[in-house]
Amino acid sequence: MEDNKSQGTEQETGQTPEKRNFIREIIDEDLKSGKYETVHTRFPPEPNGYLHIGHAKSICLNFGTAKDYKGVCNLRFDDTNPAKEDVEYVESIQEDITWLGFDWENRLFYASDYFEKLFEYAVILIKKGKAYVDDLDADEIRQHRGTLTEPGKDSPYRNRSVEENLDLFERMRKGEFPDGSKTLRAKIDMSSPNINMRDPVMYRILHATHHRTGDKWCIYPMYDWAHGQSDSIEGITHSICTLEFEDHRPLYNWFVEQLQIFHPRQIEFARLNLTYTVMSKRRLLQLVQEKHVSGWDDPRMPTISGLRRRGYTPESIKLFADRIGVSKADSVIDVSVLEDCLRSDLNKRAQRVMAVLHPVKLVIENYPEGQVEELEAVNNPEDESMGTRKIPFSKVLYIERDDFMENPPKKYFRLSPGAEVRLRYAYIIKCTGVVKDPKTGDIAELHCTYDTETKSGSPASQRKVKGTIHWVSAQHAVDAEARVYDRLFNVPDPGGDNWKESLNPASLEVVKGCKVEPGLAAAKVQDRFQFERLGYYCVDRDSQPGNLIFNRTVTLRDTWAKINKG
RNA sequence: UGGGGCGUAGCCAAGUGGUAAGGCAGCGGCCUUUGGAGCCGCCACUCGUAGGUUCGAAUCCUGCCGCCCCAGCCA
Numbered sequence: 001m002e003d004n005k006s007q008g009t010e011q012e013t014g015q016t017p018e019k020r021n022f023i024r025e026i027i028d029e030d031l032k033s034g035k036y037e038t039v040h041t042r043f044p045p046e047p048n049g050y051l052h053i054g055h056a057k058s059i060c061l062n063f064g065t066a067k068d069y070k071g072v073c074n075l076r077f078d079d080t081n082p083a084k085e086d087v088e089y090v091e092s093i094q095e096d097i098t099w100l101g102f103d104w105e106n107r108l109f110y111a112s113d114y115f116e117k118l119f120e121y122a123v124i125l126i127k128k129g130k131a132y133v134d135d136l137d138a139d140e141i142r143q144h145r146g147t148l149t150e151p152g153k154d155s156p157y158r159n160r161s162v163e164e165n166l167d168l169f170e171r172m173r174k175g176e177f178p179d180g181s182k183t184l185r186a187k188i189d190m191s192s193p194n195i196n197m198r199d200p201v202m203y204r205i206l207h208a209t210h211h212r213t214g215d216k217w218c219i220y221p222m223y224d225w226a227h228g229q230s231d232s233i234e235g236i237t238h239s240i241c242t243l244e245f246e247d248h249r250p251l252y253n254w255f256v257e258q259l260q261i262f263h264p265r266q267i268e269f270a271r272l273n274l275t276y277t278v279m280s281k282r283r284l285l286q287l288v289q290e291k292h293v294s295g296w297d298d299p300r301m302p303t304i305s306g307l308r309r310r311g312y313t314p315e316s317i318k319l320f321a322d323r324i325g326v327s328k329a330d331s332v333i334d335v336s337v338l339e340d341c342l343r344s345d346l347n348k349r350a351q352r353v354m355a356v357l358h359p360v361k362l363v364i365e366n367y368p369e370g371q372v373e374e375l376e377a378v379n380n381p382e383d384e385s386m387g388t389r390k391i392p393f394s395k396v397l398y399i400e401r402d403d404f405m406e407n408p409p410k411k412y413f414r415l416s417p418g419a420e421v422r423l424r425y426a427y428i429i430k431c432t433g434v435v436k437d438p439k440t441g442d443i444a445e446l447h448c449t450y451d452t453e454t455k456s457g458s459p460a461s462q463r464k465v466k467g468t469i470h471w472v473s474a475q476h477a478v479d480a481e482a483r484v485y486d487r488l489f490n491v492p493d494p495g496g497d498n499w500k501e502s503l504n505p506a507s508l509e510v511v512k513g514c515k516v517e518p519g520l521a522a523a524k525v526q527d528r529f530q531f532e533r534l535g536y537y538c539v540d541r542d543s544q545p546g547n548l549i550f551n552r553t554v555t556l557r558d559t560w561a562k563i564n565k566g
Numbered sequence: 567u568g569g570g571g572c573g574u575a576g577c578c579a580a581g582u583g584g585u586a587a588g589g590c591a592g593c594g595g596c597c598u599u600u601g602g603a604g605c606c607g608c609c610a611c612u613c614g615u616a617g618g619u620u621c622g623a624a625u626c627c628u629g630c631c632g633c634c635c636c637a638g639c640c641a
Contacts, residue, residue: 020580020581025582044641045641046640046641048640048641078641080640080641081640081641083640084640084641138638138639141639142637142638145637146568146637147568147637148568148569148636148637149567149568150568150637151568152637179639180639182639183639192569193568193569194569194570194636195568195569195636195637196569196636198637201638201639204639205639220639222639222640222641223640224641243570243571243572243634243635244635244636244641245635245641246570246635246636247569247570247571247635247636248636249570250570268571270572275577281641323579323588323590324589324590325578325579325589326579327572327578327579328572329571329572329573329634330571330573330633330634330635331577331578331579332577332578333577333578333590334577334578334590334591336577336590336591337577337590339590340589340590340591341590343602343603347602347603348603352600352602354600381600382603382604411601413601414601423599424599424600425599426599428599456599457599462599465599467601468598468599468600468601469600470600530600530602532600532602533600533602534600535602556600556601556602557601557602557603558601558602559601560601561601562601
């Protein structure tokens, strides 16, 4: 939609600084030198799990960079391991990318699209004497590989004739051999200091049904063999991957050079780490399988589907990707950065609404019985175009339990015996009495009087009062449930073998009996609101008409909580 | 003891030989009918460290230190 290289990053500054990072520098050089004429990237997920915020960084990088350079980005599923992959994942991945706002148009590909071509390429290598069929089993291959400090040893099958290799490879494909009995290996250098170059396996025998090719194949290409050649076939110019593949780059290059096919450039960047969560697919899977969370889209999960259900916006995630930048240094981003991106987006777009999570009844003694006033409330002070709405006010209200204290500390601006407070959009009230449950001693009801002259907007309403609190009319209020989410882990870095011990037992608090303003009865799944003074909430997909359920997306910044803490 | 990378503030991150951007967090203050939002100010005499080159070094050179990745028929 916009011109290139200058799309909004720091929206609040009104600036649109050009994004700079080492990848763009490389691209600039490549374009300038004529190495490539366009920018063509790809996002290559393996469909073996749900996408998470770390993938979002990569998606924004790949799609975003291509777009800024007026190039394109493919979506390619790296589906070379049928044992771990599933269509459930290919569907969720597409949904997540689309939701983020990126479009691969007609460029949806699968590594499995290229199985035949890859097989032909392998034959070429065999004919060049650059690949061979090995009869060593997995354990023997490991033993021949050597160690980090010692060179490996050649396989006794390394020098088979081209004819024999061709024959054996063909028969591997035909299914003549059992799983694990043979592999096709690149013939490179068993003494290379780079272990990836010690005759890496290109194909393994796997009699497994693939989610797309079914039983057509019983040999499957390894990542190193499939990935670069797939990039080449698609004409990818810049193949952006994470740091752990840096060691694989010589192999990546070796294959395309041996084949003399289009040569993409692999560039590695540091993967995203976030505090107070885990990011590895293995651990996320474990959280799901062991029921520590309700599923992949549990609002506490760092998955894209979890963030979506939690109430995150695509814009907030893209803003996050811009803010954290791209580099090669291992890093851990403080989750507050993500939360700030969210707040900054939601602040501008979420409708304000009043909701009382922990209600306590408040009776205005001098307010006429049966009277109802429709008061005008602003939908979003940050955006006048969002207009206003009417909310009912009456004699009996609910206010937040936290907004009253019998013995308030200093700097407590809310309601307490004898104190005045403003009811947002309504009147200034004074607390005249407290009714307690005779048995428990809990506060059952608060009594107040209102200053009839202080209706919102009137001159007398200008009077300074320390605090303003939110409320909801008891007879008009709608019941709701709030799911109050907190961070999944108690520690910034839940690492190590006992990472599950730092799971936060209070990461979900279900609050029932909330009272929300009547207009919310019509809220639809995924609608986002700011509950004034509390935080941003969205309607959960479990919500039903008559049984409203809200997820707390994120709290508002709360300086009182900060003062209180200490 | 092999190979590949990375070290700029509590956390990210610009910077590419001319005298340390920006964001988050934190801390002060202003303003406020959300203790929200907004606004203002503070927060690296120094860039892992020790030398060297230079009029001048985070940027160039050398040594040292620290951290990450690699020994799947996973990706």
